[in-house]
Amino acid sequence: MKARAAEEERPRLVVLTGPTATGKTDLVIRLAGFFGGEIVSADSMQVYRYLDIGTAKPSRSVREAIPHHLIDVVDPDEPFSAADFTARAGEIIESLHRSGKVIWVVGGTGLYLRALLGGLASLTGADPRVRKRLREEMARHGLSLLFERLARVDPESAGRIHKNDAVRIMRALEVYESSGRTITAQQKEHGFRQRRYRVLSIGLARERKDLFARIDRRVEEMIREGLVAETEGLVERGYDESLKPLQTLTYRPVFRYLRGEGDLPGLAGAIGRETRLYAKRQETWFKKDRQIEWYSPDDGEGIARRVDAFLRRETNGVRG
RNA sequence: GGGUCGGUAGCUCAGUCGGUAGAGCACUGGACUGAAAAUCCAGGUGUCGGCAGUUCGAUUCUGCCCUGACCCA
Numbered sequence: 001m002k003a004r005a006a007e008e009e010r011p012r013l014v015v016l017t018g019p020t021a022t023g024k025t026d027l028v029i030r031l032a033g034f035f036g037g038e039i040v041s042a043d044s045m046q047v048y049r050y051l052d053i054g055t056a057k058p059s060r061s062v063r064e065a066i067p068h069h070l071i072d073v074v075d076p077d078e079p080f081s082a083a084d085f086t087a088r089a090g091e092i093i094e095s096l097h098r099s100g101k102v103i104w105v106v107g108g109t110g111l112y113l114r115a116l117l118g119g120l121a122s123l124t125g126a127d128p129r130v131r132k133r134l135r136e137e138m139a140r141h142g143l144s145l146l147f148e149r150l151a152r153v154d155p156e157s158a159g160r161i162h163k164n165d166a167v168r169i170m171r172a173l174e175v176y177e178s179s180g181r182t183i184t185a186q187q188k189e190h191g192f193r194q195r196r197y198r199v200l201s202i203g204l205a206r207e208r209k210d211l212f213a214r215i216d217r218r219v220e221e222m223i224r225e226g227l228v229a230e231t232e233g234l235v236e237r238g239y240d241e242s243l244k245p246l247q248t249l250t251y252r253p254v255f256r257y258l259r260g261e262g263d264l265p266g267l268a269g270a271i272g273r274e275t276r277l278y279a280k281r282q283e284t285w286f287k288k289d290r291q292i293e294w295y296s297p298d299d300g301e302g303i304a305r306r307v308d309a310f311l312r313r314e315t316n317g318v319r320g
Numbered sequence: 321g322g323g324u325c326g327g328u329a330g331c332u333c334a335g336u337c338g339g340u341a342g343a344g345c346a347c348u349g350g351a352c353u354g355a356a357a358a359u360c361c362a363g364g365u366g367u368c369g370g371c372a373g374u375u376c377g378a379u380u381c382u383g384c385c386c387u388g389a390c391c392c393a
Contacts, residue, residue: 020357045357055357081354111356118353126354160351167359168352175354187353248357273346278357284350 011097013197014307015105017042017113017286018204019279021214023297025058027204028106029066030300031307037102038067040089042116044109045245046071047080050234053227054250056218076239076246081126082115089116093197102311110285117199118192124179134170146173154182200310202303203292212276219271223264228254249274 014031016024028039041047045055049072057071069092074080089105089112096103107113138146146169151158153176161168175183206214231246231254239246241255253270256262262270286292295303 043357044355079355082356083354086354109356111353115353121353123354131355162351162360165351165360167355171354183353190353192353244355244358247355250357252357274357276346280348281350281352281357285352285356 010196010198011093011103012311013093013103013105013117013199014310015042015113015117015199015201016204017106017108017110017201017292018297019206019211019282019286020108020275021056021211021218021279022204022206023214024106024108024204025056025062027297027300027303028104029058029062031304032066032102032104034304035102035307035311037104038069038096039104039106040092040096041068041070042085042089042105042107042109042112043071044080044082044085044112045248046107047073047085048076048245049074050076050230050237050239051245051251053222053225053230054254056222076234076243079126079128082111083120083125085109085112086115086120090196108282110282110289114192114289117197119190119194119196120192121187121190123183123186124175127174127178130174130178131170134173138166138170143169146170149173150176154184156184157182160184199291200307201289201292202306203286203289203294204297205294206297211279215275215279216268216272219268219275222250222271223268228257228267231255231258249278 016028016031018024032039043055045051046057047070048055051057058068062068063071070085070088073088093103093105105113105116134146143166144163146166147158147161147163150161150169150172154172157172161172163169172183175181175186179186227250231251234246234251235241241247241251246252246255250271253267253274256270257264257267293306295306
């Protein structure tokens with residue numbers, strides 16, 4: 001009985017996800033307007049302050065009308081990771097749950113959602129010193145040397161990770177070299193199997209053609225709204241283009257443009273291409289998630305009915 | 321009107337000393353546990369401008385035509 005009660009006490013989340021530019025923001029504004037509640041953003045870029053236009057953050061007026069969490073929480077030169085996201089979102093969700101609010105988790109960063117809902121393996125965290133050393137070793141001796149080292153200490157990882165995937169090779173070595181245990185062993189103990197929440201996952205899907213047209217429109221709008229000036233402003237603030245959040249699909253092309261490589265239409269083309277590729281990567285990721293119930297973004301009514309059923313079922317359950 | 325250099329994948333171009341072609345990007349599919357808007361993998365794609373000629377065989381050589389850029393009139 002005690003276990004059952006604890007079951008029912010788990011926070012309930014309405015997750016809204018899907019590729020970039022499908023209309024998640026517009027939809028959740030309408031839903032939250034109707035059902036109430038607050039929004040927890042699951043977007044790895046909107047966490048950064050000052051990156052507004054290029055990350056398509058919800059407008060100030062929207063954020064004043066409906067409380068948004070995990071937007072503008074770190075500076076562009078601060079580290080932030082899926083683990084940070086999970087920890088912070090966990091606290092926010094607990095507190096919203098205690099006050100009985102409807103919790104909307106909205107975003108397209110697949111790893112963040114998976115980590116939030118399933119938990120993250122309790123691995124060694126990122127260690128900037130180890131990372132710096134590994135990067136230097138790679139520059140000096142080449143990636144293949146690092147890969148060979150990984151193959152010796154953790155053959156299973158080496159079998160799973162491609163020999164060109166520098167990020168994952170270095171991460172696996174980082175875990176091994178700072179903890180003495182392989183990443184494989186630690187991940188096996190875990191495997192995203194925690195179930196901290198009761199979840200309704202709603203995915204927004206659009207036809208490729210439609211989605212790509214929306215992406216192009218959004219890119220034009222970003223440029224019109226001053227994406228280039230925003231980027232120059234970041235530089236004036238002292239943020240270098242090598243920073244992680246600036247080496248991304250919108251800002252990276254802007255820096256190229258600022259160096260005189262290409263004109264404005266060329267910039268729009270580049271961002272559009274990158275964004276389309278990103279949207280496809282997101283589709284690939286979400287396709288695997290069998291929990292997601294897919295809807296057309298135009299089917300606001302159907303989605304609202306589904307959300308209503310989910311919330312009703314939950315509130316009628318046993319209360320703590 | 322004459323000359324020069326071009327016309328090869330959706331785009332930019334490479335190439336074939338004659339045996340029907342290839343890179344990058346685009347496009348499509350996939351992977352993903354503290355960098356995830358990151359990182360990585362795989363896959364095609366073609367009347368080689370047109371018509372003739374030479375040749376066993378022409379995208380490659382020759383002629384003519386069409387077409388683009390530039391130069392000279």
